[in-house]
Amino acid sequence: MNKLTTKTTKRLKNLTLAAILIVPFFLYYAAINDMNILVDVLLGVMGSAMLLAIKVG
Amino acid sequence: MEPVFILKWLMAFSPIAVVLILMIGFNWGGGKAGAAGWFTAVIASFFFFGAHPKLLAFSQAKGALLSINVLYIIWMALLLYHTVNETGAITAIGTGIERFSQDKAIQLLIFGWVFASFLQGVAGYGVPIAVVAPLLAALGFNPVVAVAVPAIGHCWSVTFGSMGASFQAMMAVTGLSADYLAHWSAAILGVSGYLCAFASIHVYGGWKVARHSLPAILIIGTVMGGTQYALAVSGMWTLGGFGASLAGMIACVAVARVPLYRNNESTPKVTQNGRMTFGWAICAYGILILIVSAGVLIAPVKAMLGHIKLSLYFPEITTATGWVVPAGFGQKIKIFGHGGALLGYSSIAVFLLYASRGFYEKGTFRTIVQKTIQSGVPTSLGIVTMVSFALIMAECGMTYLLAEGVSKLFGAAYPFMASWIGLLGAFMTGSNTNSNVVFGVLQRQTAELAEISTAIILAAQTTGGALGSMIAPAKIIVGCSTVGLNGKEAPVLRATMKYGLIITSLIGVFTLLLVFSGLG
Numbered sequence: 001m002n003k004l005t006t007k008t009t010k011r012l013k014n015l016t017l018a019a020i021l022i023v024p025f026f027l028y029y030a031a032i033n034d035m036n037i038l039v040d041v042l043l044g045v046m047g048s049a050m051l052l053a054i055k056v057g
Numbered sequence: 058m059e060p061v062f063i064l065k066w067l068m069a070f071s072p073i074a075v076v077l078i079l080m081i082g083f084n085w086g087g088g089k090a091g092a093a094g095w096f097t098a099v100i101a102s103f104f105f106f107g108a109h110p111k112l113l114a115f116s117q118a119k120g121a122l123l124s125i126n127v128l129y130i131i132w133m134a135l136l137l138y139h140t141v142n143e144t145g146a147i148t149a150i151g152t153g154i155e156r157f158s159q160d161k162a163i164q165l166l167i168f169g170w171v172f173a174s175f176l177q178g179v180a181g182y183g184v185p186i187a188v189v190a191p192l193l194a195a196l197g198f199n200p201v202v203a204v205a206v207p208a209i210g211h212c213w214s215v216t217f218g219s220m221g222a223s224f225q226a227m228m229a230v231t232g233l234s235a236d237y238l239a240h241w242s243a244a245i246l247g248v249s250g251y252l253c254a255f256a257s258i259h260v261y262g263g264w265k266v267a268r269h270s271l272p273a274i275l276i277i278g279t280v281m282g283g284t285q286y287a288l289a290v291s292g293m294w295t296l297g298g299f300g301a302s303l304a305g306m307i308a309c310v311a312v313a314r315v316p317l318y319r320n321n322e323s324t325p326k327v328t329q330n331g332r333m334t335f336g337w338a339i340c341a342y343g344i345l346i347l348i349v350s351a352g353v354l355i356a357p358v359k360a361m362l363g364h365i366k367l368s369l370y371f372p373e374i375t376t377a378t379g380w381v382v383p384a385g386f387g388q389k390i391k392i393f394g395h396g397g398a399l400l401g402y403s404s405i406a407v408f409l410l411y412a413s414r415g416f417y418e419k420g421t422f423r424t425i426v427q428k429t430i431q432s433g434v435p436t437s438l439g440i441v442t443m444v445s446f447a448l449i450m451a452e453c454g455m456t457y458l459l460a461e462g463v464s465k466l467f468g469a470a471y472p473f474m475a476s477w478i479g480l481l482g483a484f485m486t487g488s489n490t491n492s493n494v495v496f497g498v499l500q501r502q503t504a505e506l507a508e509i510s511t512a513i514i515l516a517a518q519t520t521g522g523a524l525g526s527m528i529a530p531a532k533i534i535v536g537c538s539t540v541g542l543n544g545k546e547a548p549v550l551r552a553t554m555k556y557g558l559i560i561t562s563l564i565g566v567f568t569l570l571l572v573f574s575g576l577g
Contacts, residue, residue: 057088
């Protein structure tokens with residue numbers, strides 16, 4: 001059980017890092033093309049990634 | 058100061074306060090605390106500094122570019138370290154060094170100062186303490202001393218160690234060049250080198266042993282500080298810490314032959330690891346020097362490798378409160394000519410060399426990759442979250458407001474505080490790099506407002522950040538775990554805290570003198 005939890009935490013940590021590094025480029029694309037709704041959605045995704053970082057970081 | 062200004066200043070400081078409280082008071086890691094700081098920065102920027110979604114979007118894109126620029130070096134430095142360490146080469150280098158002298162003070166200087174600085178030069182991120190502490194314990198030193206000595210001794214080389222990742226971060230966030238920053242950074246760090254060496258001997262044997270070691274400290278410190286300075290100002294700052302410690306090792310050989318340090322005090326020997334010899338072990342770093350020198354000094358090679366750059370153009374954007382962020386390119390990353398790329402080439406060359414000599418067992422490649430990822434992810438998460446909130450603060454004018462407040466509050470005494478701010482950043486984040494990211498812009502803007510040398514203030518910032526490594530709980534915990542002091546970190550932290558605060562005060566006074574003398 002502990003092994004499974006550790007493995008899941010590691011995966012979530014990797015996923016969080018990838019999200020925080022990749023989502024900003026989509027944010028840039030949306031902002032530069034004035035896609036305001038997409039900017040809001042992606043900021044929400046960014047916030048979720050940060051919440052995940054607080055959980056597993 | 059007006060009450061509205063004080064309220065806005067407190068709001069601007071709130072993300073940093075949250076990170077400090079969570080890391081110091083609640084023992085949160087950098088990744089978690091940085092993410093909490095990000096939420097605080099978003100809320101404060103929306104309600105008090107006129108931020109809007111588009112501005113946040115651009116700030117996060119700039120932050121991602123900046124993070125990649127720093128992480129490129131960190132990941133490749135870790136890859137090279139594990140590529141080398143899997144052969145037993147790091148232990149072989151330690152064994153080779155141990156043969157130089159039987160004098161306890163010289164051994165401490167060699168391991169706790171020079172070899173720890175060498176490890177900081179090639180890896181960093183707690184590796185010097187983790188590797189040197191058990192070696193010193195094996196030589197018969199008290200476990201508290203075994204951890205405290207490398208923790209204090211390696212600090213001076215943190216900024217230009219790890220292939221200059223902390224210096225790179227400072228340049229990236231402040232937008233200032235290596236030509237402008239290297240001179241004073243290398244000079245003040247050089248001064249801190251003597252102080253770190255003296256403190257690391259004092260923690261072992263008090264004033265008597267410290268006096269006995271003074272000539273050695275002066276000779277080796279001058280060689281290391283001078284080499285680091287020469288490399289930094291000649292554009293090879295990525296090799297600053299590494300080259301300095303190599304020169305220091307040569308100086309150690311000479312100093313160990315001085316009659317004063319030739320005694321026959323017997324000490325247990327560290328055993329040689331497998332078939333790896335000192336010559337083959339050091340060969341890996343010879344390759345690194347060759348590749349980095351070629352990439353930095355040979356103009357056609359430099360031009361060819363620097364041809365492809367990754368960057369994004371950002372238009373001018375204004376907050377609802379009128380703060381204007383000018384248009385311009387974000388961080389430019391040379392994909393093939395970056396310091397990280399040069400480290401990557403070195404890792405491949407070293408791996409092929411050692412594999413051809415049969416130094417690796419089957420499946421080692423997989424182990425190297427796994428260990429690199431294991432050590433890289435937690436560090437990276439801390440850096441990325443810290444950079445993300447630091448960029449929000451900078452883009453909304455929060456950092457500028459902080460700088461304005463500090464400048465008004467401390468006035469003429471501000472230069473004394475610069476190294477303390479750097480120390481605080483490293484203590485709270487466990488990293489000189491993070492400290493420079495969080496406080497670099499603040500220090501630059503404060504220096505500009507106070508009309509004093511930005512180069513000297515940023516040098517004090519990064520020196521304080523480097524010294525913070527000796528009191529960063531995250532690093533002390535790593536060291537203690539290697540000598541059986543798990544859960545007993547307090548005596549080590551008490552020892553390093555005392556020396557850390559004294560050295561930072563001395564650097565503060567030195568900075569104040571430099572500024573008042575009109576230099577910079």
